[in-house]
């Protein structure tokens with residue numbers, strides 16, 4: 001066993017998120033003795049890594065196949081899903097076989113959904129290679145694809161058997177993608193762990209590099225926020241049943257963020273869209289008299305200091321309103337937003353007056 005940090009997710013079958021270096025030795029153990037065939041799903045950009053893992057698994061006695069999928073959001077489509085199903089079918093995958101994903105959040109979302117749906121569910125292990133994948137997408141069991149109508153509209157909850165976060169992967173990640181992941185890290189700071197904000201604000205420029213002295217701590221803190229939220233409310237049911245916010249807190253900034261992703265035809269990085277989404281809900285909470293000025297202003301300051309976008313086009317508002325109607329938090333015609341009552345005090349604002357939405361959006365436009 002390597003010298004690495006471990007954060008346990010209290011799922012129905014608890015699993016560890018391992019953070020460290022040279023973690024691949026743990027993969028055969030996570031797959032288990034009953035697995036014979038393994039499909040290694042990887043994006044085009046990580047062909048060499050996908051092939052290397054396949055070869056390691058073959059050396060360890062498994063029958064292993066590499067399945068290459070497109071980079072970024074193009075992977076999260078019904079066509080790519082069907083392609084993966086056909087590869088599994090042709091290779092004779094049974095219920096005792098397994099999927100390994102290696103890639104960013106788009107890969108873990110797609111591969112997780114392949115695992116959830118093949119024969120109604122086979123084992124999956126995620127090896128996230130982006131910051132966003134490590135701190136968010138690979139953890140917690142949300143899997144799925146996009147449709148023309150919106151982001152993540154089709155999916156399933158399907159927990160992994162384990163998550164291996166090898167920090168060396170971050171060294172090859174383009175800056176833009178690293179910064180996109182920081183948006184989810186900052187989100188965890190606002191909703192639950194303000195120390196994250198302090199660490200980022202101590203050196204915003206430094207924070208945009210994996211070499212930053214606090215990178216591992218930022219990753220571990222963000223994963224802990226995710227693990228705690230997921231463990232308390234695995235299937236995102238708490239607020240609809242008790243009125244208290246649970247896992248939905250992790251959707252902070254995502255109502256408008258996902259609408260922007262749809263408007264941009266899924267060409268934007270997820271973190272860039274939710275950065276704007278977080279500024280929007282901060283303005284909404286301020287306009288509703290719920291959030292103090294300093295905390296609302298802090299959103300723009302910290303996100304802008306990382307190079308994330310905080311403004312959007314004024315003429316997009318009617319289209320964004322339409323897209324938000326299909327947000328998964330919406331109930332009937334009632335939009336529901338995650339907002340803050342104070343730093344680290346997330347709550348739900350249900351069916352806000354339209355004038356508040358317009359006022360909040362006006363703060364984002366030129």
Ligand SMILES: NC(=O)c1ccc[n+]([C@@H]2O[C@H](COP(=O)([O-])OP(=O)(O)OC[C@H]3O[C@@H](n4cnc5c(N)ncnc54)[C@H](O)[C@@H]3O)[C@@H](O)[C@H]2O)c1
Pocket residue numbers: 043044045046070071072073076103104105106107109129130131132133136137138139140141142143152169170171172173174177180181184269270271
């Ligand atoms: N399931 C969840 O809980 C959850 C949480 C957050 C986000 N998401 C989803 O995650 C997705 C975004 O994930 P992402 O930001 O990781 O983007 P991504 O998966 O598109 O990866 C970004 C780009 O980097 C490439 N890449 C990946 N790892 C690399 C590496 N180590 N070196 C060089 N290139 C590499 C990829 O091929 C891709 O082109 C969105 O679809 C979002 O909806 C899901």
Ligand SMILES: O=C(O)C(=O)C[C@@H](O)[C@H](O)[C@H](O)COP(=O)(O)O
Pocket residue numbers: 136140142151152184236247248250251254328
């Ligand atoms: O894990 C969750 O729960 C989240 O909401 C995490 C988000 O960062 C993530 O983008 C998630 O995929 C959004 O889920 P959705 O249910 O709004 O599609």
Ligand SMILES: [Zn+2]
Pocket residue numbers: 136184254270274
């Ligand atoms: Zn997200």
